[in-house]
Amino acid sequence: MRQAAGNHNIRWRFGSWWNGLAYEGTLTSLHAAEVAIIKLSQPARAWTQIDAVLALAGPLCQRDPRLALVEELKRKDWPGDERVPWAVAALLEAAYAVQEERAVRSxxxxxxxxxxxxxxxxxxxxxxxxxxxxxxxxxxxxxxxxxxxxxxxxxxxxxxxxxxxxxxxxxxxxxxxxxxxxxxxxxxxxxxxxxxxxxxxxxxxxxxxxxxxxxxxxxxxxxxxxxxxxxxxxxxxxxxxxxxxxxxxxxxxxxxxxxxxxxQLEKVPDPDNRAQGTSEFTV
Known part of the structure; x- marks a missing residue:
């Protein structure tokens, strides 16, 4: 039994190393948790993350509607806008999707x-x-x-x-x-x-x-x-x-x-289409 369990563990470790299951799965879970936290935050709290999220969103196409919306909200300088949490969360999710895609390519x-x-x-x-x-x-x-x-x-x-x-x-x-x-x-x-x-x-x-x-x-x-x-x-x-x-x-x-x-990364699937229950992120 122990030998069988040991062989199974070795196979799982090799499969995880080859397919990136452990790293990419953990990365995706952490990213999803961060997005959920911002989405459920108060507008003023989500507002404090705008600059950091915009920096992460650098690889996105400048015509991306999620990026355009967050930049518009920042220009208006209204932290109390009810759209801030889900707009920032949507942009962060898109930026993380690009990071995950680069990890897969690597x-x-x-x-x-x-x-x-x-x-x-x-x-x-x-x-x-x-x-x-x-x-x-x-x-x-x-x-x-x-x-x-x-x-x-x-x-x-x-x-x-x-x-x-x-x-x-x-x-x-x-x-x-x-x-x-x-x-x-x-x-x-x-x-x-x-x-x-x-x-x-x-x-x-x-x-x-x-x-x-x-x-x-x-x-x-x-x-x-x-x-x-x-x-x-x-x-x-x-x-x-x-x-x-x-x-x-x-x-x-x-x-x-x-x-x-x-x-090429502009063709990364919209994360809104990959997750359940995020239809309100659509801009």
Whole structure:
């Protein structure tokens, strides 16, 4: 019984980590409680929250009717207006809906990175297995191979390791510049981690393509020392392949969405349509 309960707990924890059930469920509940408190408050008390709610509503479209109503109430400067509680609550709910949507996008992107990293790791295992069973099948070196004519597991494995080293050099430089982040899913870690297997594969592929039509400006290494140096350089060259990953992650990690993402967030479903009993929020 205890073992079964323990296995169930592990499965639940993994599912919650993967699907964001615990964090996103807690976040949604807290947001709903804050909205309900403001909605049930007296107008004068809800009025004190207008500035804070307007700051949170920055990512919303400026044409949003809930934002327009709250701004109009603030301009009139009438804390006793009976519309203040539900208007501020409606705007806060919309702002929180955008925050929740950004959290979902962050989790989805992290999960895609994990899936891609798993596939790349599997490719590394397959490559190493081929090199182990069939020497010379992956010619990462020709005349520069040490003590043998055909490269095998040792040579291919070392090239991969050096490719990871080149990628890690880039990762270390980025980690020094990386500051704190609001992200709850540790996205920066997975963003940088995926570069290691990519660096290993670019090292192998780069050495396979040297002195070919694909890389006509390069020459095949003449010595094993040159092979190792080339592996590090090709591992570092993964920067070109992971630039789009970095750009996407930076948009998600930004404290405020950029104009392009803000335009996409305008399509977030109206929270009034997602909850029961909030029809009076419609402006």
């Amino acid at each position: 989790r989805n992107f992290r999960n895609r990175l994990i899936r891609a990293g798993s596939v790349l790791t599997l490719l590394l295992v397959v490559t190493v297995t081929v090199a182990w069973h069939s020497a010379g099948a992956i010619p990462v070196c020709t005349s520069g191979c040490p003590d043998r004519e055909e490269p095998g597991l040792r040579e291919v494995g070392l090239v991969m390791l050096l490719g990871m080293l080149g990628a890690a050099t880039h990762v270390a430089g980025r980690l020094q510049k990386m500051g704190g982040s609001w992200n709850p899913y540790n996205l920066p870690f997975y963003q940088e981690l995926i570069k290691l297997p990519i660096g290993a594969l670019t090292a192998v592929i780069g050495l396979l393509l040297v002195d070919t039509e694909w890389l006509p400006m390069t020459e095949a290494p003449d010595s094993w020392h040159d092979v190792m140096a080339s592996a590090v350089v090709f591992g570092l060259a993964q920067i070109a392949l992971t630039r789009s990953i970095d750009q996407r992650a930076e948009k998600i990690l930004a404290s405020d969405p950029d104009p392009e993402e803000a335009k």
